[in-house]
Every structure is written in C-alpha cells, then in structure tokens.
Amino acid sequence: xxxxxxFKVMIIGLGLTGMLNATVLVNYKDTxxxxxxxxxxxxxxxxxFGTVMEVIKSPRCINCHPTNDIPRQGNVHRLHPFNVNRGExxxxxxxxxCATCHHKENNGYTNVPGAPHWGLAPKTxxxxxxxxxxxxxxxxxxxxxxxxxxxxxxxxxxxxSLVLWAWNPGKGRSAPPVPVDEFRKAxxxxxxxxxxxxxx
Amino acid sequence: MKIDFEINGKATSVDVDxxxxxxxxxxxxxxxxxxKYGCGKAMCGACTLHVDxxxxxxxxxxxxxxxxxxxxxxxxxxxxxxxxxxxxxxWIDENVPQCGYCQPGFMMAAAKxxxxxxxxxxxxxxxxxxxxxxxxxxxxxIKAIKRAAQxxxxxTLISDGKAKE
Ligand code: FES
Ligand code: FES
Numbered sequence: 001x002x003x004x005x006x007f008k009v010m011i012i013g014l015g016l017t018g019m020l021n022a023t024v025l026v027n028y029k030d031t032x033x034x035x036x037x038x039x040x041x042x043x044x045x046x047x048x049f050g051t052v053m054e055v056i057k058s059p060r061c062i063n064c065h066p067t068n069d070i071p072r073q074g075n076v077h078r079l080h081p082f083n084v085n086r087g088e089x090x091x092x093x094x095x096x097x098c099a100t101c102h103h104k105e106n107n108g109y110t111n112v113p114g115a116p117h118w119g120l121a122p123k124t125x126x127x128x129x130x131x132x133x134x135x136x137x138x139x140x141x142x143x144x145x146x147x148x149x150x151x152x153x154x155x156x157x158x159x160x161s162l163v164l165w166a167w168n169p170g171k172g173r174s175a176p177p178v179p180v181d182e183f184r185k186a187x188x189x190x191x192x193x194x195x196x197x198x199x200x
Numbered sequence: 201m202k203i204d205f206e207i208n209g210k211a212t213s214v215d216v217d218x219x220x221x222x223x224x225x226x227x228x229x230x231x232x233x234x235x236k237y238g239c240g241k242a243m244c245g246a247c248t249l250h251v252d253x254x255x256x257x258x259x260x261x262x263x264x265x266x267x268x269x270x271x272x273x274x275x276x277x278x279x280x281x282x283x284x285x286x287x288x289x290x291w292i293d294e295n296v297p298q299c300g301y302c303q304p305g306f307m308m309a310a311a312k313x314x315x316x317x318x319x320x321x322x323x324x325x326x327x328x329x330x331x332x333x334x335x336x337x338x339x340x341x342i343k344a345i346k347r348a349a350q351x352x353x354x355x356t357l358i359s360d361g362k363a364k365e
Contacts, residue, residue: 082243082330094316095309095328101242101257103265109221110260112242 037194044189045196051178051186053132058176060166064119067126075174077128091119106170113173115165122146136197150191158184205266207232208276218264222256223247225263226273234274234304238332245331248305249273255312274304277311286355287311290348298335306331306341314349 055061063072071080087093092100101110102118124144127135138144139153148156157163167180176183190196201218204211207230214229226232226249235258238246242260249258250272251265278285284292287310297303309329317324325342333341 083327084330085327093328095255095313096330097254100255101260103261107242107260107262108219110240110242112260 037196041193042196045193046198048186048189048193049132049136049196049198051182052190053135054178055166055176055183056127056135058166058174060169060173060176061163062128065121065125065127067123067128067130069120069123071120072128086120086123089119090122091117106168111171113165113170116161118162131200133197133200136195140195150195154184154188154191157187201264203263203267205268206270208272209270209279214263216263219262221259222249222251222261222263222266222271223258226258226271232273232275236301236304238302238305243332244302244305245309245329246302246305248308248331250308250312253312253315255309272308274307277307285311286314286348286351287344289351290344293347294340294344296337296340296344298333298337302331302333302335302337306333310341310345310348313345314352317349318353319349320345 056065059072059075059077063074063077066072066086069086071084071086072078073080082096083093084096084098085093087097092098098119101112103112103114104116104118105114106112107114125138125146127138130138140150142148145153146156164180167175169175178186202213202215203218204213206212207226212230214225216225216229223235223237226235227237235249236246237259238244240259242257245257247258248255250256251261252269278288287307291297291303291307306329309331313320313325313328317328320328322342325345329345
C-alpha cells in the first residue's frame with residue numbers, strides 16, 4: 001500500500017501516467033522515492049530486510065526504542081530502574097535526566113554506557129513489541145521515522161553516533177549480531193530493491 | 201591534564217586524569233567531603249551534586265566534562281552562610297537523617313526538584329528522585345521536601361515584598 005503511494009506520486013510527478021510499468025527505475029538516493037516494487041527482487045529484498053531486523057531487534061537498539069515511555073536494559077529487556085522516563089524531550093524528566101548518569105562515552109569506572117545525545121528515540125519511532133511487518137512500515141513511514149526519506153534513513157543508521165554506539169557498547173554488553181558494514185549494506189539493499197515487506 | 205572549573209562559586213583548577221570521576225576530585229583533590237561514595241555505579245545517588253544547575257551522579261561523571269562549568273556541592277548550597285538553603289532548613293526542621301550517609305545526595309536532588317516543581321506532591325517527589333536511603337528515611341525526606349518548597353515560596357514572597365504583614 002505504502003509503496004503504491006510512493007509509486008503513484010512518482011508517476012504523477014514525472015508525467016508518465018499511462019506508462020505504468022514496474023520496470024521504471026527511480027534511484028531513491030536522488031529522489032527520496034523508493035524504487036517501484038519489482039517482484040523479481042522480492043527474495044533478495046526480504047533477505048536484506050531479515051538482516052536489518054536482526055540489528056533493529058537486538059537489545060542494544062530496541063531497548064531505547066520503546067513504544068511506551070520507559071527504556072529497557074540488558075539482553076532480557078528489563079525495564080530501566082530509577083523511575084526513568086522519556087520526559088517531554090525524550091531525554092528524561094525535570095530533575096533526573098538521561099545525562100544525570102549517561103555522558104558522551106562509556107564510563108570506564110562505573111560501566112555506565114554513554115554516547116553523544118544519549119536518550120530515547122521519539123515515541124513515534126517505538127518498535128519494542130511490534131511485529132517485523134509493523135516495524136518495516138514504521139521505518140518507511142515519514143510520520144513515524146522522524147521525517148526521513150529512505151536516503152536519510154540509510155544516512156542516519158550509518159552515521160549517527162548513538163546508533164553506532166551499538167557496536168561499541170562497552171564491557172559486558174553484546175553488540176548486534178551483524179557487523180555494522182553488513183547492516184549498512186543490507187539496509188541499502190532492502191531499500192534499493194523496493195523495500196519489500198514480509199507477508200507476516 | 202589541567203582542568204579549570206568553578207566549585208561552589210570559586211574558580212579552581214585540578215591536574216588529574218581527565219577520566220577521573222568528579223566525585224574523587226571533589227572529595228580527594230578539593231577536600232570537600234559532603235558528597236558521598238555509595239555504590240560507585242550511578243545507582244544510589246549518594247554522590248549527587250549540581251553542574252550548571254542540573255543534577256549529576258558524580259561517581260559516573262568524568263571530571264573533563266565539567267571543564268569551564270560551575271559545580272555545586274552541599275557545602276555550597278546556601279549562597280549566604282547566614283541563611284540556610286530552604287532544603288537545609290527543612291532537613292533540620294523535620295529531623296530527617298538517620299545515619300546521614302545518603303542525605304547530601306538527597307538534599308542536592310531535592311534542591312533541584314523544588315526549583316523545577318515549586319509545589320511538589322508526594323508523587324512528584326517519588327517520580328523524580330530515585331536516590332536510595334538504606335535507613336528508610338524516605339517518609340521524612342518527602343515531608344522535608346514539601347516543607348522546603350514552602351520555605352522557598354515564603355522566602356520568594358518576602359523578598360518580592362508581597363508577604364510583609
Ligand atoms: S555513589 Fe554515585 S550513584 Fe552511588
Ligand atoms: S540516613 Fe542512612 S542511608 Fe539514608
């Protein structure tokens with residue numbers, strides 16, 4: 001449904017009504033539009049999506065993408081103690097903020113994790129407890145992904161220092177199961193191949 | 201590495217490992233002993249102090265982060281030695297401490313709380329301060345914070361010239 005909308009917009013924009021053809025290629029990097037779905041790419045696309053999901057659903061990522069207001073901790077996703085709450089700006093409450101304990105880097109004395117702009121992803125980007133299909137839609141929906149085009153999404157997930165912290169989580173915390181380069185490649189490939197979404 | 205900052209309103213300079221926790225600097229380099237070492241894991245709040253008006257758990261704050269900033273410990277909470285801070289007055293009035301170890305951290309958190317929530321409810325206090333007191337003085341702490349908020353309001357009114365009768 002979402003891809004159809006992108007596709008329609010692209011077709012209208014290009015004045016190509018009547019030439020509806022799934023082989024029309026638009027590079028999302030240039031146009032912020034996804035490539036039209038090509039069923040031949042489905043298998044490749046879904047495989048790439050599976051790799052992306054392995055990272056997104058790893059504790060280092062999803063623990064700070066709650067659908068409610070409380071971050072989670074550890075590989076068992078326990079609720080963060082100390083009444084920690086996203087607050088108005090996703091960086092904590094009026095008195096205790098994320099920065100009360102978390103700073104720009106992992107702390108070598110207390111082992112408290114840290115990275116620049118440590119905080120929760122906005123509630124619209126909450127993924128915890130969602131199905132893969134729901135997460136896929138959320139990733140592509142600008143109203144839920146921070147207004148990002150697919151190209152912005154790749155950029156954010158490849159360069160943001162808090163995202164990259166997941167691969168440098170500090171002593172006793174496991175990194176996502178996929179190396180960061182493979183993750184970037186998979187995300188790029190999923191979007192390049194039309195961002196196919198699994199049936200369930 | 202030399203790091204310059206302000207402590208309780210006075211300029212200071214320390215020459216230490218930039219990763220050294222601020223708590224160690226305050227206690228061992230500057231000899232200010234009010235701020236306490238409880239867990240050393242950012243979990244108990246005994247080491248809470250203010251940096252540029254916000255609370256920080258100083259066992260988990262590398263001193264390099266306070267370069268050029270203003271640090272306040274319990275020793276510097278009252279601006280004027282003749283007048284206690286509302287939190288200090290309320291703590292005396294409510295006779296809060298048991299062993300006392302956790303109290304400086306609670307008082308620093310309380311001082312911040314009444315500036316951002318001037319009329320706090322029990323729930324406001326419980327939701328916004330997560331320090332631990334192993335002696336179980338929490339009920340007295342809640343009473344004292346509400347009292348401190350009242351003292352703060354009265355003091356503000358008097359200094360504004362609105363409550364003189
Ligand atoms: S000593 Fe810093 S929080 Fe316990
Ligand atoms: S008064 Fe003893 S730990 Fe709080």
